[in-house]
Amino acid sequence: MIEHKETLVAPWQEWARRSIKGRRLLEAGTYALTEGAIAAGCRVFAGYPITPATDIAEYMSKRLPQVGGYYMQCEDELAGMHACAGASLGGLKAMTATSGPGYTLMHDAYGWSITNEIPLVVVDAMRVGPISGITGAPGQGEFYIARYASHGGNFETIVLSPSSVQEAFWLTIDAFNLAERFRTPVTILTDQVISDMWEDLFIPDDYDGLDFVIPRKHNLMMPFYPVGSADLDVPPNVIGHGTGVCVSAYTHTEEGYDIEEMEAQWAQTFRLVNKIRHHRAELTRYETLGLDDADVIAVAYGANARTVKTGVLQARRRGVRAGFVRLITLWPFLDELFERDARYVVCELNYDGQLVREVMRAAPDKRKVHFMGKSAELHTVAEVVAGLDGVARSGKIPELPYIWTEVR
Amino acid sequence: MTPTAEGRTEILISGFGGQGVIRMGQILGLCAIKQGHRVTMLKSHGTETRGGYVRAQLVISPRYVDSPVVENADVFVAFSAPAYRKFFDFCRGKILYDPEMVEEIRSDAPERHVAVAATQMSKERFNNVLFANMIMLGALTRVAALDYEAMRTAMVEVIPRFHEQNLGALEVGYQLPVLSTV
Missing domain, CATH: 3.40.50.970 (Thiamin diphosphate (ThDP)-binding fold, Pyr/PP domains)
Known part of the structure; x- marks a missing residue:
């Protein structure tokens, strides 16, 4: 191997x-x-x-x-x-x-x-x-x-x-x-x-x-909503601890009152989007194998990643330069894991193709992103090996029963 | 039993719902964990409460188990004819079957088959079919060369009642004369 x-x-x-x-x-x-x-x-x-x-x-x-x-x-x-x-x-x-x-x-x-x-x-x-x-x-x-x-x-x-x-x-x-x-x-x-x-x-x-458990803290004072800020670790509001709290589904001010002004909408959106985007590094969780030398990289998550990983190891034993990416954080999507100019084989449990579309977006060349969709049952190790082997040899996933490869 | 190159042992147990297939797997799995192994067990079943197939797929390994799917079982325990037919091809090792449930076996690999009349013995010995799974687990413990004492300990931990009969049933299966030649 x-x-x-x-x-x-x-x-x-x-x-x-x-x-x-x-x-x-x-x-x-x-x-x-x-x-x-x-x-x-x-x-x-x-x-x-x-x-x-x-x-x-x-x-x-x-x-x-x-x-x-x-x-x-x-x-x-x-x-x-x-x-x-x-x-x-x-x-x-x-x-x-x-x-x-x-x-x-x-x-x-x-x-x-x-x-x-x-x-x-x-x-x-x-x-x-x-x-x-x-x-x-x-x-x-x-x-x-x-x-x-x-x-x-x-x-x-x-x-x-x-x-x-x-x-x-x-x-x-x-x-x-x-x-x-x-x-x-x-x-x-x-x-x-x-x-x-x-x-x-x-x-x-x-x-x-367990000192790594982050305890609940209480935000007892205005502003209840730090709109316009991307800060983390702002304690959440708690009703009844010295104050009431405004909550509603509408665009709100930093006090929580409904408001119909564009500036307030922008400030709230800035907060909801950027408190996550600006701290993506805090959200990075994944597993990889063999990415330094891989020509073909299998991508999976959840239970399916387990048979896929076994398939990757078997393919390597057969001499295929196969790699493995298991996403733990699904969102925000970890684009940085797909920078390598290799072929990708995305194994997921649906026929319509979901994860594969994000990999196509993130990878250097979407034509080198292949789909192995299956439904209702994990990919078998044999299917994964056949897929990796086929892509490594001829750039194509061979025809396999119950596996869909088309994404449009 | 010789584990595969990766040190991985695969065990497949299947029968009807209500025969205690999952319990067998649970005790076996806990026994292996207590001996320091890593274990996975997939349970699957039809939607029927009774009469459908139930399957436990166990993988035991000294290292983290990647694929939990049993594709080449080292031991296959068949507790029903439909289960025997459905999963025969997922086994490359020994097949323990209950002849009262699996009346016809394939003729192409007689040396891999071991008849364990668990249901019959459970009726004779305990006047009840309920202990057939523990008789079979005793036989499996012998065939798979697992630690008998550890299995007894795990069994008592998992099963809440009737320890005496269950331990007796385990013993019956473990001491079966037919297994001494397996």
């Missing part, structure tokens, strides 16, 4: 190296997402159960009362996320979890949380679609929906995707930290495989001792 270098860039690299006392379990991704939230200080879950995220609601209903938190079963996902926004405005960290059909229902509350700068975490365990699709089969159809989780434009979003049960635990803590620092909802875009699969999982014994 050709020697290769592996890189993981994520804050939990360092957390995992610390000598934290804990235990090793065999548990599901849903369990890890729940425990990660509890460890991060989440004390409210409000939502509506849906496969494959139902277990998160179930675990939360058991765990939150044990730590002095609140579980609320709502009438639907829209109410669930609004309730979480309310809880966050009340000073508690909150999370909701759903799958695609519920995620789209949350978008009113999502936009509301973005514009009012309310820290929240939303889990979307993607299943194959469109719409309700198949409950027990994985999909990756919400790549763009998670970016545009509300209408109207003039905002950026933060979206992270784990590819193992252990990573789901650390990444959930990270998502809560980012929600606090950036004062915005953060989506954990996972999938049916990661949420349902069981894997060895290290869990710290004492969550109180």
Whole structure:
């Protein structure tokens, strides 16, 4: 095999190296997402159960009362996320979890949380679609929906995707930290495989001792909204701690009052877009392999990245100069990972092609970006090897059953 | 059992819903974790609560498991005829099957097949089919050369009740005479 270098860039690299006392379990991704939230200080879950995220609601209903938190079963996902926004405005960290059909229902509350700068975490365990699709089969159809989780434009979003049960635990803590620092909802875009699969999982014994968890702080004074500023770490508003707070869906002043003036609209947009754009470096999380010498680079995220990585390693064993990019941060998109003038093979779990379009935009030559779309089932290692081999030899992905290669 | 070049062992367990396929996988996986291994287990099933197929795909490795998908099982446990037919091609190693459930086996690889009459023995010994999965797990522990004591410990940790019968069933499977020649 050709020697290769592996890189993981994520804050939990360092957390995992610390000598934290804990235990090793065999548990599901849903369990890890729940425990990660509890460890991060989440004390409210409000939502509506849906496969494959139902277990998160179930675990939360058991765990939150044990730590002095609140579980609320709502009438639907829209109410669930609004309730979480309310809880966050009340000073508690909150999370909701759903799958695609519920995620789209949350978008009113999502936009509301973005514009009012309310820290929240939303889990979307993607299943194959469109719409309700198949409950027990994985999909990756919400790549763009998670970016545009509300209408109207003039905002950026933060979206992270784990590819193992252990990573789901650390990444959930990270998502809560980012929600606090950036004062915005953060989506954990996972999938049916990661949420349902069981894997060895290290869990710290004492969550109180985790000093990398960013605690909730309270913004008690005007201005409630630092419009016109891109500053991070501005504590969020908390209702009832010495003051009331104005919240609404309209363009607001820095006090939170509705206003219909262009200057105010520009100032608010500056804030919502640039608090993320100006701090992209804080949001960089990815894994790579063999990028120094790669002629053909496989790109994937989530559960799918696991069979894809095995495929890349097998291809290298066969002498193909193959590389691997696994995106953990999906949004803002990490353009800088696609600067190498190589061929890219984007493996994702949809036939329409979503991630591949961003890679085409970011790569030096979009004609060298190839698509391997599959649906409802992970790519097999053999398919990945065949794809990389074909592209390395002839610049083409061979015809394979259930694989789509056209993007128009 | 010899693991692959990467030190990876793949185990596939499948049967009907309700036979305890996932429980078997859970105990096996926890046992491996307690011995310091990395483990993945994919569970899949039809939408039926009873009668559909249930499958557990386990990968055990000294290192982080990249692909959790079992494409070449070292051991395949078949608890139903549909599961046997559906997943036969995903196995390159031994096949443990329950002859009461899988009545017809393929003629092309007799040396890879091991009949473990788990359902029948569970009925005879415990007057109940419920312990068939633990008999099979005992057999699997022997065939896959896993640590028997560790398996007992993991089992007690995972199963909340009827420890005596379950440990007895594990023992029955582990001591099966047919396995001494496997």
